[in-house]
Amino acid sequence: MEATIRKWLRQQLLDAEEASRSWRLRAIQVEAELRALQADSPATADGEADAREGQEDMQVVLSQVLGLEKQRDAMDPWRAKLLEDVAAAKTEAEDLQRSLEELRARLPRAEREAARAGREAKTLEEERAQAKAAHEARCAKAAQEIHQLLEDAGVRPASGLLGLTQGEAALAVFDNSVEQLDGDVKESNEKREELQMRLEELRTSHVNNIEQAKRCAREVSGARQALQVRQSTITKLQGEVSRAKARADRKRKQLEAHLGQSQLELRDAQSRAEVAQEQLRKVKAQHSRQLRVVKNQTTSLTEEWDAHIRETEAAKREMDELLQQELDLRSSEQRFLQQEEDVRIQAQEARECLQALEYQTEKLQDDREALLLAQRPLEEEHDLIQEQVKAIRGLSEADAKKSEAMRSEASVYREEIAAHRLEFAAQEEELETLASLEKQ
Known part of the structure; x- marks a missing residue:
């Protein structure tokens, strides 16, 4: 048992x-x-x-x-x-x-x-x-x-x-x-x-x-x-x-x-x-295409900014020439009287050029803001994709860094444009002072 x-x-x-x-x-x-x-x-x-x-x-x-x-x-x-x-x-x-x-x-x-x-x-x-x-x-x-x-x-x-x-x-x-x-x-x-x-x-x-x-x-x-x-x-x-x-x-x-x-x-x-x-693969492909488009737009915008910098440098050189001419006018009033109209015309042209540059700058700023506005949905979509897939986080961070670099460059450009505006305002004040001296 x-x-x-x-x-x-x-x-x-x-x-x-x-x-x-x-x-x-x-x-x-x-x-x-x-x-x-x-x-x-x-x-x-x-x-x-x-x-x-x-x-x-x-x-x-x-x-x-x-x-x-x-x-x-x-x-x-x-x-x-x-x-x-x-x-x-x-x-x-x-x-x-x-x-x-x-x-x-x-x-x-x-x-x-x-x-x-x-x-x-x-x-x-x-x-x-x-x-x-x-x-x-x-x-x-x-x-x-x-x-x-x-x-x-x-x-x-x-x-x-x-x-x-x-x-x-x-x-x-x-x-x-x-x-x-x-x-x-x-x-x-x-x-x-x-x-x-x-x-x-x-x-x-x-x-x-x-x-x-x-x-x-x-x-x-x-x-x-x-x-x-x-x-x-x-x-x-x-x-x-x-x-x-x-x-x-x-x-x-x-x-x-x-x-x-x-x-x-x-x-x-x-x-x-x-x-x-599969959806992620499609989104990644679409995102890569959009990134290529944004990169091309960024490249064109960089080229435009380079052209604007060259124009700004040319305007600066012209302002240097005007200053030199102003010194020459101070040394020779007779010569200044003869060239006064030319200087006024050149100042008017410079003002118009400055306005054109300001307009181009505002246009570029609007384009940049539009690009930024267009980029924000992409960034949001990128953040969503980043939440969905951790593998593409590095790409989004690189894009964010590039955007920050562009923003910093844009701020530098704004500072340079403000400096040019101040220089042009000083030149206009000097021209007005010279004009008042000539009237006297």
């Missing part, structure tokens, strides 16, 4: 361990597939939501698997304790069985020894009674002979010394017989005492054997009761194990269903990830 229970429990525990091991391997495989899918799929909003849902489902599955592992780990000490109790009960039952068999084997021998001791005691009692009867008969005979001798000694005359000598000899013989009888009595008494001691020892051994048999019977009954209690406990534990196995089967079925649903969701997420990857 115990071997059958142990075999059944071992089989159940091995099945539970195998099921938990298979579930652990499945959970690890699903987690690896999910991580690979997260690494391969783009970080879109839908993809992130699906990935989060799949990750939450995987966390639920892993938590359930960990719960099963904890339950199995909690059942391991119970299983070890149960096996130890069964082994201890089996060992104790075997010891008690061996003790009972030994006592049963020793009981006939003790009974035989007790019967033999009883027979010996009975024989000794009979021998003692016979010896006592013989001793009493001898004593009576000796007393009768002494009485007879005394009577004979009393009636005989004093001259009958021969009869007295014979009486003394008979008395000596009687004394010898009495001493011999005393020796026999002492020997019989010693033998009787020895037999009594042996009888007491046999009685004590018999009583001890009876007490030991009773104690063994009590121990056997207690062991049987303990074995019955252990069997009832084992039955209860078997019921608990069956219930735990049923719960584990239900949980396993639920986990299998949940795992199948998770696999379906993973396949759906993978298909959506492929669609999102």
Whole structure:
């Protein structure tokens, strides 16, 4: 019975361990597939939501698997304790069985020894009674002979010394017989005492054997009761194990269903990830085309700014020439008077050129703002793409850096234009001063 229970429990525990091991391997495989899918799929909003849902489902599955592992780990000490109790009960039952068999084997021998001791005691009692009867008969005979001798000694005359000598000899013989009888009595008494001691020892051994048999019977009954209690406990534990196995089967079925649903969701997420990857490829191609267009526009804008810088330098050189002419006019008023109209015309042309440059600058600024406005949706789209795919973040950062460089260059150009405006305003003030001097 115990071997059958142990075999059944071992089989159940091995099945539970195998099921938990298979579930652990499945959970690890699903987690690896999910991580690979997260690494391969783009970080879109839908993809992130699906990935989060799949990750939450995987966390639920892993938590359930960990719960099963904890339950199995909690059942391991119970299983070890149960096996130890069964082994201890089996060992104790075997010891008690061996003790009972030994006592049963020793009981006939003790009974035989007790019967033999009883027979010996009975024989000794009979021998003692016979010896006592013989001793009493001898004593009576000796007393009768002494009485007879005394009577004979009393009636005989004093001259009958021969009869007295014979009486003394008979008395000596009687004394010898009495001493011999005393020796026999002492020997019989010693033998009787020895037999009594042996009888007491046999009685004590018999009583001890009876007490030991009773104690063994009590121990056997207690062991049987303990074995019955252990069997009832084992039955209860078997019921608990069956219930735990049923719960584990239900949980396993639920986990299998949940795992199948998770696999379906993973396949759906993978298909959506492929669609999102295709859309991302198209968006990347469109973004690259737009970036090429923006780069071409930036190149043309840079060329226009270079032309504007050259024109500004030419205007500066012209202003330097005008200043030189102004110095020449100061050195020679006559020459200034002759060239005043030319200088006014040149100043008017320079003003018109400056206005044209300002208009071109404003136009370029408007074009740049339009480009910036056109670039902002691209930047927003680029940011969205950057949120979706981390792989193109470097390109967007490079574009942002280029835009910042263009903005810094535009600010430098604005500062240069403001400086030119100040120079032109100073020249106009000087020209007006010269004109007022000429009028004076």
